[in-house]
Amino acid sequence: GPALVWLRDDLRLADNPALAAAAAGGRPVTVAYVLDDAPARRPLGGACRWWLHRSLTALAADLATRGVPLVIRRGDPAEVVPALAAETGAALVTWNRRYEIAARELDATVKAELIGRGVRAESHNGHLLAEPWTVRTKAGEWFRVFTPFWKATRLLVDDAPGPIPVPERIVAAPDVPSLAIADLGLAPRAPDWSGGLAATWTPGEAGARARLAAFLDGRLVRYAAARDFPDASATSELSPHLRFGEISIRTVYEASRHHAAATGIAERTLAKFQAELGWREFSYHLLYHFPDLPRRNFQPRFDGFPWREPDPSAIAAWRHGETGYPVVDAGMRQLWTTGTMHNRVRMIVASFLVKHLLVDWRIGEDWFWDTLCDADPANNAAGWQWVAGSGADAAPYFRVFNPVLQGEKFDPDGRYVRRFVPELADLPSAVVHRPWQCDGVKPGGRGRRSYPAPIVDHAAARERALGAFSSLKAGA
Numbered sequence: 001g002p003a004l005v006w007l008r009d010d011l012r013l014a015d016n017p018a019l020a021a022a023a024a025g026g027r028p029v030t031v032a033y034v035l036d037d038a039p040a041r042r043p044l045g046g047a048c049r050w051w052l053h054r055s056l057t058a059l060a061a062d063l064a065t066r067g068v069p070l071v072i073r074r075g076d077p078a079e080v081v082p083a084l085a086a087e088t089g090a091a092l093v094t095w096n097r098r099y100e101i102a103a104r105e106l107d108a109t110v111k112a113e114l115i116g117r118g119v120r121a122e123s124h125n126g127h128l129l130a131e132p133w134t135v136r137t138k139a140g141e142w143f144r145v146f147t148p149f150w151k152a153t154r155l156l157v158d159d160a161p162g163p164i165p166v167p168e169r170i171v172a173a174p175d176v177p178s179l180a181i182a183d184l185g186l187a188p189r190a191p192d193w194s195g196g197l198a199a200t201w202t203p204g205e206a207g208a209r210a211r212l213a214a215f216l217d218g219r220l221v222r223y224a225a226a227r228d229f230p231d232a233s234a235t236s237e238l239s240p241h242l243r244f245g246e247i248s249i250r251t252v253y254e255a256s257r258h259h260a261a262a263t264g265i266a267e268r269t270l271a272k273f274q275a276e277l278g279w280r281e282f283s284y285h286l287l288y289h290f291p292d293l294p295r296r297n298f299q300p301r302f303d304g305f306p307w308r309e310p311d312p313s314a315i316a317a318w319r320h321g322e323t324g325y326p327v328v329d330a331g332m333r334q335l336w337t338t339g340t341m342h343n344r345v346r347m348i349v350a351s352f353l354v355k356h357l358l359v360d361w362r363i364g365e366d367w368f369w370d371t372l373c374d375a376d377p378a379n380n381a382a383g384w385q386w387v388a389g390s391g392a393d394a395a396p397y398f399r400v401f402n403p404v405l406q407g408e409k410f411d412p413d414g415r416y417v418r419r420f421v422p423e424l425a426d427l428p429s430a431v432v433h434r435p436w437q438c439d440g441v442k443p444g445g446r447g448r449r450s451y452p453a454p455i456v457d458h459a460a461a462r463e464r465a466l467g468a469f470s471s472l473k474a475g476a
């Protein structure tokens, strides 16, 4: 009988195990996406909704060249998916697994419902190099430390089969009604704030492949040396493509390995890049085994941390890039205009919120969730907890970044700051990260657009953060 493939965070044709299984043997296939807006399953933020709109559009076009429609529905998948299976007469429904607890519970419900109706339901691994329950310590436990986790994962991966190609033939099942992608209301209108995102990104499988090719051709060789410099264009910029599964993690892992071997890229450089893919795996490992990762401190002793009562004006200054610290403000404005932020700068702005402003990391995680195109249930929560010090294998809390020195170290000539903070564009490099030392820049200063004075003093904020942390230790 016919099959139904239910796509979620796997909007691609290549190396898509659920699609390949559904299409095997020339079985007629319905390819469906169901927009699920249930509050219980944390709805996508604004930037991701924009991305999804574009990604579905690209996927529908790719499928159309193969004569296959993309069926769009909306609602609770626990009802919509079994109903669609009945409508299409599917004897088999396939999907690739997800790892957030609410999604896992939903998928289990759908599976039970299908089986109850005599329909086969099959889940696959399309999102990770290794399933979180297969990576174990010698004692059979899950990992809380990255390095041994990644070592164990790589042993599994090196034995696993490589990526699978796009099915040669996908036979379309008879048409069923579909919403138009535009009916989902994912793209922003009035105001349409997506211009900067559209100028930065090409969502979809072809866009993902192009990013990978560009990374392998020019950037990988410089990766280990230059990845920390936000203006160096040395990283892959694959994260939103991986977030939506427009390219598979196995494809990226294998392609980087082959390319490095073929072109003689140093082992160390390749290992550095692959370790970042490893942090993604590790974040999912944590999310799977500690489902509250996006909400609760991984280290419970942080539950008593004396966060300050949220100060709306300080939080607004952080969100909008008006803190008076140029590298922080450049990062927050890059995020707002392009839907991404360089990793080094994510660490700096997150540290600033959590330590300089003593704001609970969950407030920052929420803002990133709404504004990042790669906003990811595992990576975002793990990233914030790592910076806050509350996470697994996290940065120690007492290491407080100095935003001026970080700026001077990783953006030495200020090019990154000048790109996103035009008020500072004509400042000499020597003061671009400390504009208060330059006479022309004053709040409301003449001639040049005003740039705010620092909203907190670094030395005082650092002392305050360390004091908060030591109160925690004393109480724990």
Ligand code: FAD
Pocket: 227, 235, 236, 237, 238, 239, 240, 242, 243, 276, 277, 278, 279, 280, 281, 283, 341, 342, 343, 344, 346, 347, 350, 368, 372, 374, 375, 376, 377, 379, 380, 381, 383, 384, 387
């Ligand atoms: P590359 O350096 O080219 O790395 C390749 C891939 O590895 C990335 O695309 C990503 O999938 C993965 N990766 C790299 N670094 C990390 C990391 N530290 N943790 C987990 N995976 C990683 N990444 C997200 O994908 N989504 C998020 O929501 C997210 N939120 C973050 C929040 C904070 C506070 C911090 C400090 C980091 C966050 N990261 C997040 C991790 C990291 O910043 C981004 O993955 C990276 O900047 C993406 O750029 P790239 O694709 O060029 O990375």
